[in-house]
Amino acid sequence: xxxxxxVLSIQGDVCENMAASHQALDEMNISGxxxxxxxxxxxxxxxxxxxxxxxxxxxxxLTLAGxxxxxxxxxxxxxxxxxxxxxxxxxLAGDVTDRMLGGTGQPLLKVLDxxxxxxxxxxxxxxxxxxxxxxxxxxxxxxxxxxxxPSVTAVSPDVEVLSVYDNRIVAxxxxxxxxxxxxxxxxxxxxxxxxxxxMARR
Amino acid sequence: MISLAGDRSDSLGTIRDENVSKGxxxxxxxFAHMLKNGVVMDVTSVEQATIAEEAxxxxxxxxxxxxxxxxxxxxxxxxASANIxxxxxxxxxxxxxxxxxxxHVYEARVLSEINVDMIDESEVLTPADESHHIWKWDYTxxxxxxxxxxxxxxxxxxxGAAMIRTxxxxxxxxxxEAITHIKKVNDEIRQAKAIHDxxxxxxxxxxxxxxxxxxxxLHETAHLGRLPVVNFxxxxxxTPADAAYLMSLGCDGIxxxxxxxxxxxxxxxxxxxxxxxxFWDKPERVxxxxxxxxxxxxxxxxxxxxxxxxxxxxxxDA
Numbered sequence: 001x002x003x004x005x006x007v008l009s010i011q012g013d014v015c016e017n018m019a020a021s022h023q024a025l026d027e028m029n030i031s032g033x034x035x036x037x038x039x040x041x042x043x044x045x046x047x048x049x050x051x052x053x054x055x056x057x058x059x060x061x062l063t064l065a066g067x068x069x070x071x072x073x074x075x076x077x078x079x080x081x082x083x084x085x086x087x088x089x090x091x092l093a094g095d096v097t098d099r100m101l102g103g104t105g106q107p108l109l110k111v112l113d114x115x116x117x118x119x120x121x122x123x124x125x126x127x128x129x130x131x132x133x134x135x136x137x138x139x140x141x142x143x144x145x146x147x148x149x150p151s152v153t154a155v156s157p158d159v160e161v162l163s164v165y166d167n168r169i170v171a172x173x174x175x176x177x178x179x180x181x182x183x184x185x186x187x188x189x190x191x192x193x194x195x196x197x198x199m200a201r202r
Numbered sequence: 203m204i205s206l207a208g209d210r211s212d213s214l215g216t217i218r219d220e221n222v223s224k225g226x227x228x229x230x231x232x233f234a235h236m237l238k239n240g241v242v243m244d245v246t247s248v249e250q251a252t253i254a255e256e257a258x259x260x261x262x263x264x265x266x267x268x269x270x271x272x273x274x275x276x277x278x279x280x281x282a283s284a285n286i287x288x289x290x291x292x293x294x295x296x297x298x299x300x301x302x303x304x305x306h307v308y309e310a311r312v313l314s315e316i317n318v319d320m321i322d323e324s325e326v327l328t329p330a331d332e333s334h335h336i337w338k339w340d341y342t343x344x345x346x347x348x349x350x351x352x353x354x355x356x357x358x359x360x361x362g363a364a365m366i367r368t369x370x371x372x373x374x375x376x377x378x379e380a381i382t383h384i385k386k387v388n389d390e391i392r393q394a395k396a397i398h399d400x401x402x403x404x405x406x407x408x409x410x411x412x413x414x415x416x417x418x419x420l421h422e423t424a425h426l427g428r429l430p431v432v433n434f435x436x437x438x439x440x441t442p443a444d445a446a447y448l449m450s451l452g453c454d455g456i457x458x459x460x461x462x463x464x465x466x467x468x469x470x471x472x473x474x475x476x477x478x479x480x481f482w483d484k485p486e487r488v489x490x491x492x493x494x495x496x497x498x499x500x501x502x503x504x505x506x507x508x509x510x511x512x513x514x515x516x517x518x519d520a
Contacts, residue, residue, distance in 0.1 A: 009239075010239070010480055011238070011239045011240045011260065011480060012235075012236055012238060012239065012240075013232075013235045013236055013238060014238070014239070016203060016204070016235065019203060020203075038481070038484075053235075053236050054236050054237075054238070054239075054240070054260070055236065055237070055240060055260040055261070055296055055297075057255060057258065057295060057296060058240055058258045058259070058260050058296075058476070061258040062258055062476070062477070062480050086236075087236070098295045100292065101292070101293075101294075101295055104295055118295060119295065122317075123291075123297075123317050123318075123319050124229075124233050124297060124319035124320065124343065124344065125224070125225070125314070125317055125319075125342050125343050126224060127224065127229040127232070127233060128222050128223060128224045128229060129222070129223045129226055129228060129229060130221050130222050130223075131221060145228060145229065145232060146229075147229055147232050147233050147236055148233070148236075148297065148319070183232065185203075186203065186204055186228065186232055186235075188203070
């Protein structure tokens with residue numbers, strides 16, 4: 001079988017996620033392709049979706065403008081395996097506040113029943129690298145790259161916590177949807193991308 | 203993946219604890235990667251910063267005066283007031299950058315202590331030391347620098363710049379110089395790549411000496427076929443079509459200086475420039491963006507061949 005991975009290509013580190021997905025497909029020996037997704041029509045061709053890192057307000061506003069956000073929401077609710085990275089996690093969340101500014105009122109997909117705090121670890125000077133694990137997925141010693149990262153402050157009982165760093169939830173899963181505060185596409189490891197593609201195979 | 207070419211993470215700016223590292227080349231350059239395909243807007247007030255955020259800007263750059271006003275005012279242009287920068291940081295959720303003078307080590311220290319997300323060592327302000335740019339590896343905060351040739355870009359990256367903006371002529375509303383310099387950098391990368399691909403290492407070494415850069419950084423750039431850091435276009439962008447054209451030349455994003463807030467339709471124009479940058483590869487969307495602005499309300503442009511002050515030349519030889 002062939003798998004098509006789509007990367008929402010409005011803004012942010014699109015090509016890094018495309019490269020990680022290509023590499024993951026190769027390593028899994030799966031024939032497939034990776035396409036950038038900018039319009040609602042492109043979403044129908046996709047088996048797996050990644051919402052990359054970037055600025056969540058920008059990605060949200062511009063995705064909303066072309067009805068892409070609504071189409072994306074329908075597909076995710078319909079079971080399409082989806083990974084949201086940093087800004088992507090923010091867009092998947094149900095409830096978002098900023099650490100300093102409070103409510104953001106930005107457009108959200110609301111497919112993860114979580115509360116989330118933006119810029120949770122501080123501004124850029126406090127961006128960091130560390131090693132973490134995602135034990136429920138069988139992933140240990142994973143390089144975590146956090147850039148002005150958000151964290152999850154509350155989860156509903158349907159949400160599985162995948163990773164905790166410094167007493168903060170930094171990776172979650174609910175049904176077919178995974179969200180991370182950190183950037184697996186910058187880690188040098190394709191483990192999480194492989195896991196996501198594996199979800200489409202089952 | 204992020205290229206770590208020229209990495210000097212053994213410097214003062216990198217803070218390593220037991221399990222945590224801050225100010226690494228990966229998180230500095232990674233920050234710039236998150237801005238890709240976006241627009242950074244020059245602002246001088248909370249009101250302008252809010253308009254920029256609502257329009258979908260990925261970041262705002264705080265100045266005391268917009269570049270065209272710097273040009274008109276003359277005198278010495280310095281970094282913006284700390285209080286204004288703080289007020290803006292407290293008003294928007296997107297990253298906030300600010301400019302310091304070329305070579306002004308302590309304006310940069312102050313901006314870093316204020317905790318801006320990125321520092322622009324900028325030729326728009328009056329240079330403090332044209333022969334020594336800041337040694338940017340000593341800061342945990344990442345820097346962006348201007349360049350108008352491959353050699354200049356690589357010298358800035360070797361000093362620690364985590365991002366490059368290809369310079370036009372600021373504050374003119376004339377995009378011509380930005381176009382010229384993007385094409386020049388692209389041509390020079392193609393030439394370096396051709397030498398690299400030919401296998402002639404001696405010729406590549408000759409080019410590195412001409413450029414006054416290390417062999418290693420030139421080799422990595424030639425191998426990649428692009429700059430090892432994110433490269434935005436800047437200087438003279440006034441319309442959505444200007445932004446889309448620069449994106450089509452292979453830039454990773456756009457800085458807009460005076461073009462938005464010196465126009466008479468700033469709110470619409472800000473959104474239109476963002477749309478044209480995002481959808482530059484879809485001409486019908488660029489047309490829609492261009493229809494959101496009125497040429498009668500664009501900033502009045504300047505002929506860049508008749509300027510008394512050419513900001514782009516500042517610090518270029520260093």
